[in-house]
Amino acid sequence: MNALRGMKLMYKGEDGKAVACNIKVSFDSTKHLSDASIKKRQLERQKLQELEKQREEQKRKEKEAEERQKEEERKQKELEELERERKREEKLRKREQKQKDREIRRNKKRLEKLQAEEQKKLQEKIKLEERKLLLAQRNLQSIRLIAELLSRAKVVKLLEQEHIEEKIRLQQFEERRKLQEAELRRVEEEKERALGLQRKERELREKLLNNLMSKKMEIIPVKKSDSTVVQEKGN
DSSP: GGGTTTTTEEOTTTTOOOOEOOOOOOOOOOOOOOOOHHHHHHHHHHHHHHHHHHHHHHHHHHHHHHHHHHHHHHHHHHHHHHHHHHHHHHHHHHHHHHHHHHHHHHHHHHHHHHHHHHHHHHHHHHHHHHHHHHHHHHHHHHHHHHHHHHHHHHHHHOOOOOHHHHHHHHHHHHHHHHHHEEEEHHHHHHHHHHHHHHHHHHHHHHHHHHHHHHHHHHHOOOOHHHHHHHHHHOO
């Protein structure tokens, strides 16, 4: 303490300025700096520090307990929130599942309805095609029947035509035959007439010869015989 007597305490700042003050030294008349007082104060300070530490430890424990309580409450809230979220998700999932089931049933009914309509349309189309096929078969049968009838009619017509032509040929043949027969009769008649004329001429010649022969045997006047010959020629 005596070493500090008459000295100054100086503080120099960063800006280069300095502040100084005198150190005043006085004797400890109250025994404040005695070993017993210092030890007593140290014990009191130690007790106070212990109490402060205990209070701080208590505060720390209370704070930790409070934080644990808050953490537990937070975790509990999180668990409750998670449970509510799980229930909400479960409820939403069930609702979505019900909606999906309704949608599936609706789609199934719609699909069954569409399939029934398609099946009905297909059956109607099959019936229509069968009807068209039946009509086409009937038309084909009608065409074949008409073709057969036309063919038969054509055959009949050809037969009739051939019959008519044959009849015409027969008529022409009959006419030619009649003409030939008429020509033959005419030729025969001409021949018969020619033969008759030849026969008459021969008979007349023979008669004339006979007359001449008989006249030669008779003696008659020439004029009279000439008149007789003329009369015979007239006969």
